[in-house]
Amino acid sequence: MSAVTFTTWGRTYTATPARRATPRDEPELQALVAAAAADGLRVRAVGAGHSFTDAAVTDGLLLSLDRLQGLEELRRLPDGNALVTVGAGIRLAALNRLLAGLGLALRNLGDIDRQSIAGAISTGTHGTGSRLGGLATQVRGVRVVLPDGSVRAVSDDDAPGSADRELFEVARLGLGSVGVLSAVTLEVVPAYLLRSTERVRPWAEVVDGIDELFDAHDRLDAYWFPGTDSMLTWSHDRLSAAESERHAASRRGPAGALRSAGSAARTFLDSEVLANGVLGAVMQVAAAAPRTVPRLNAVCAAALGDRTHVAPSAEVMVTRRRVRFAEMEYALPRAVLPDVLRELDGWLRTSGEPVAFPVEVRCTAADDVWLSTARGRESAYVAVHQFHRMPRQRYFDAAEKIFVAAGGRPHWGKLHTRTVADLAEHYPLDDVARVRAAVDPDGVLRNDYTDRVLG
Ligand SMILES: Cc1cc2nc3c(=O)[nH]c(=O)nc-3n(C[C@H](O)[C@H](O)[C@H](O)COP(=O)(O)OP(=O)(O)OC[C@H]3O[C@@H](n4cnc5c(N)ncnc54)[C@H](O)[C@@H]3O)c2cc1C
Incomplete structure (x- = not known):
């Protein structure tokens, strides 16, 4: 654990967190979050630091999920799609390689692959396509570590209107404001x-x-x-x-994957x-x-x-x-x-x-x-x-x-000057505030940016 300066890829923000840590596994992540909260520190996770905003900036504990990158579960669905659960720190490049090896692919992507999956979904990263949604629309479930150190698994299977379903909504795209994501389940499609x-x-x-x-x-x-x-x-x-x-006939790799x-x-x-x-x-x-x-x-x-x-x-x-x-x-x-x-x-x-x-x-x-x-x-x-x-x-x-x-x-990860007052007409911010208050009554997960844009 050390305090080292963090600067965004675009050189737009620099921060010096009081602590930095890269937990080996989920239990260590839980312990780090709970200890920081008990010490009165705020907590943020950072992915690849590719946001231009101060979304990942903190003066408290800055967590890197770089060691939580593995494939946890693969479930094939009858229609050929699959549900894959991966460590939330996995970079999109590694995720694409992993999926390609399984004959699978993300339905859509943005224009680079340096980001972590958690960071990308948390800011609403999107690609292009009039019939395609952003990365968060491909998320079916997440595991999230709350400020008290507990873990909640929530998904789009949870009943609409239930506390778990609402937590899922803000966890899959919410600037890390309801907890630190430790795992993400995505619905992916056959390689194409x-x-x-x-x-x-x-x-x-x-x-x-x-x-x-x-x-x-x-x-x-x-x-x-x-x-x-x-x-x-x-x-x-x-x-x-x-x-x-x-094309595939001429390009099959050893495991049936499409060759580069x-x-x-x-x-x-x-x-x-x-x-x-x-x-x-x-x-x-x-x-x-x-x-x-x-x-x-x-x-x-x-x-x-x-x-x-x-x-x-x-x-x-x-x-x-x-x-x-x-x-x-x-x-x-x-x-x-x-x-x-x-x-x-x-x-x-x-x-x-x-x-x-x-x-x-x-x-x-x-x-x-x-x-x-x-x-x-x-x-x-x-x-x-x-x-x-x-x-x-x-x-x-x-x-x-x-x-x-x-x-x-x-875009939540790109420079802008809008504040919560401007954004209230676009988003259900009262609902978001209710979910945040329920899991984070002491504001452990806040930073200047979430204060500015979510209230
Ligand atoms: C060169 C470049 C190209 C880009 N291209 C696109 C594009 O094509 N489309 C697009 O929409 N955007 C694009 N972006 C923006 C980028 O996708 C987002 O800013 C994204 O959030 C960056 O991911 P990251 O892993 O670096 O996250 P970070 O910037 O490190 O973090 C982003 C947010 O996620 C939170 N977070 C990170 N990890 C976790 C976790 N484990 N749990 C909870 N919260 C977490 C952070 O606290 C922060 O609030 C681009 C950015 C750059 C620099």
Whole structure:
């Protein structure tokens, strides 16, 4: 147990907790939580530190679940899906490998695999797909360690309205505000192949037809470099059974798993733009000479090209982000998306703000998870990024104003300035407060961020 400084991946927050610990197993985790609470310390868990907000920051006990990463249980379901229970600290990359070895896969993913499953679900991490929900919608049950050191297993099998079912709702997406997750049960699907297609299209054509594009593909991402006139759309579509069989026959691994497509699976955007050293070099130039940004963006946009390939689902969805940035992302009602994009584009063109990172656009289905940004509405997501060493305040303030006016809900793990007063119209915060008060009457699980956004 030691006190060591913790800094988020995006270099947005640093904290010096009084204690840090990495429990070996659930009983040790229970003892650590109970002891900290008895000593009057607050308790937070941290996953990969990939939230840009201060969600994982504490001055009390900071727990890493890095040693709780194993497969606890696998239950095959009659429809071919399966329920897998894993240690809550498992990183998505390790989880994807584990599932691939079992001929299984997550139904959907975000665009990286560095996060822990607990951290990812706790902030509402999502991918894209108009018929697909975020990661928390794939959670069927959790085990959660409460401030008194006890463990509760709760799931979507618990009776609606019961205390256990309500605890499940806040535990599967609730910023760690009702306890430390020790295990997560996910419903996963048989391994599948995706066809990834990148196309460069005129900006206005994509924006005018974005609704149709979202619905025409299983998953669709769109990116543009500020101030340029083209947009890259990146769709991932599931292969038909016959197409899958043909590809799988040539790609079976030893355990019947789908073999990696290797570097051929990397998208152009990923391999040539987002991940490689060139973007890093571009950012250094941009930071030193912001006036070069429009030219740099034009060069980056011109480098984008059409490309298509087929690979196992996780390989297609996961990109590598080696250049550090800060990010804000809002979920919007889908209908307002084109107007929001036009307004944001207008601001970027007229403000002269040097922004060398692409804007990203995604969507998800509506869901019923209490604190999900897609709760009760089909959602479009717009994310703005800035190189971590460049000023971002003016850009993020302007973008946030546009998003909020359009009824936006901030991603819980990405920078924003909303508070509980603003968020109350979007979420059942009284219900969340009731569940928190029942399991954590002394506020052991609070931090500045939960105080700000959950009350
Ligand atoms: C490069 C990059 C790409 C990203 N891409 C996406 C994307 O495609 N889609 C998207 O939606 N988001 C994305 N994000 C945001 C990211 O998925 C979330 O911020 C996520 O929470 C990070 O997971 P983590 O393991 O790092 O959690 P942390 O940031 O470490 O923690 C997040 C929250 O979870 C809590 N927590 C962690 N472990 C536990 C536990 N065991 N029990 C209870 N609570 C716990 C923490 O206390 C904190 O409140 C991205 C972030 C980065 C930096």
